[in-house]
Amino acid sequence: MNILVISAYPNQTGLNYAIKEKVMNNLNSKHNVTEIDLYKEQFNPVLYFDKNHRRRDLATDPSTQKYRELVKTADFLIFIYPIWWGGMPAIMKGFIDRVFVKGFAYKYNGIFPVALLKHKKAWIINTNDTPFLYVKLVQKDYGKVLKNQVLKMCGIKTIKHSQLYFVRSSSKEKRINFLNKIAKIAKNI
Template sequence: MNCLIVYAHPNPKSFNAAVLKTVTDNLSATHTVQLIDLYADHFDPVLRFDDDHKRRDLTSDPATKRYRDLVTWADQFIFIFPIWWSGMPAMMKGFIDRVFVAGFAYHNTNTGLKGHLNGKAWIITTHNTPAFITPFAQDYGKVLKGQILKSCGIRPVKISQLTGIEKNSDQERQKKLAMIAQTAKTI
């Protein structure tokens, strides 16, 4: 299986980095894995529309061609990012805005969006929201699942929310990483 990991965290020593390492260490060796580390790539998240940048041209933007090729290549998507202020990092949002574009990832129909992509996804988010509030909180992991990936044809989509990270002990963090390792082994 072709696994594409899309990762967004600016600190290479963060808990998110530990999540990324846990995922990559526990995916089956039979999979081919590619990583898009948006911060390491210095991805430009800014979507521009002006005389030189037309919305209709996003499907052929040379700056995002490598990313579109990887998205098309993938059978399994794994998104890893923190939730900040109830949203995904601007880097991840910019990636979605610039790569998952009309004409490439989907097109509009009279009854809604028709997805062009295939595969399944696993979204791993970290945040400090207490676990008991998580079901009620606006969470861009849920937005990515229900309003973006599914609309683009990617199904099923699983979400793993790692909550209360800032206050977790090292032992609690290790338990969360063990859970991620178990899930990664099943892909």
């Protein structure tokens, strides 16, 4: 299986980086695994529109072609990032805006969207600093935009969404237990 790991976290000594390492080290070697570390690659998340850069041309933009090819050939995508201000980091949002574009990831049939990336699966892994009850009772869409508004529209089925809540007040034991759960899931892919 072709697995694509897409991560967005700037601190190589932080928890999200440890999560990525746990995933990468526990995926079965029978898989073909490719990694996109958006910060290491210094991915440019900014969209440019002018007479030479038009929205309708994003699906053929040469600067994102390698990323579209990686997504296209992947059977399974793993997204790893923290939730900041209720959503994904800007670099991940920019990646979605520039790569999962109309004509590549979806199209329209009249007013209805048509998924173009069917038969792919995804696993989303997030951390956040928000208490679990607040997320469940107040901000019910917290961390779910990628799953519900992006991947679903493109035809990608999210089979697992792992979240570690309230990291800033979590114990070392809780973080280690989360990393162990991540390792177990990765081994079973």
